[in-house]
Structure formats: structure tokens, C-alpha cells
Amino acid sequence: MADDGARNGGNDAGGGGKGALGELVKAESMIQLAIALPAGCVIGWLLGSWLDRHFHQGWIAIAGILLGAAAGFVQIFRTASRYIKRG
Numbered sequence: 001m002a003d004d005g006a007r008n009g010g011n012d013a014g015g016g017g018k019g020a021l022g023e024l025v026k027a028e029s030m031i032q033l034a035i036a037l038p039a040g041c042v043i044g045w046l047l048g049s050w051l052d053r054h055f056h057q058g059w060i061a062i063a064g065i066l067l068g069a070a071a072g073f074v075q076i077f078r079t080a081s082r083y084i085k086r087g
Contacts, residue, residue, distance in 0.1 A: 029082070048061035
């Protein structure tokens with residue numbers, strides 16, 4: 001019987017994207033949009049730079065940045081489309 005009250009008490013905060021929890025989820029999605037592209041570029045550059053040193057090349061870091069940027073854009077489009085679907 002005590003479980004019924006606990007389940008109903010938490011229903012207002014996260015039910016259907018309403019309340020404080022829903023707002024935090026929206027804010028997290030916006031932060032994810034802002035971080036996706038720079039993080040992809042930095043990770044691609046770091047990995048490409050390591051491969052440059054390992055294989056004694058000079059172009060792999062640039063390819064890593066481009067691939068990281070592409071991955072960042074894909075992540076942005078996925079997050080934005082999810083956000084638009086929810087309304």
C-alpha cells in the first residue's frame with residue numbers, strides 16, 4: 001500500500017515532460033547540442049594527431065577533424081529531430 005503513494009507522488013515531476021524534471025531534460029538536450037560539434041572535432045583531432053605520430057604522416061589529424069565534425073553534425077541532427085518529435 002505504501003508503494004502506491006510513492007509512485008503517484010513522483011508522477012507530477014516527470015509525467016509527459018511536464019514539471020521540473022521535464023525542463024531539466026530539455027536543458028540537457030540543448031547542452032548536448034552545444035557540445036556535440038566541438039567535442040567531435042576535438043576527439044577527431046586528438047585521435048588523428050596520435051595516428052599521425054604513430055604512422056609518421058601529416059594529414060591524418062585533418063581527416064580526424066573533418067570526421068569528428070561530421071559525427072558532431074550527425075549527433076546534432078539526431079538530437080534536434082528527437083526534440084522536434086517530442087514537441
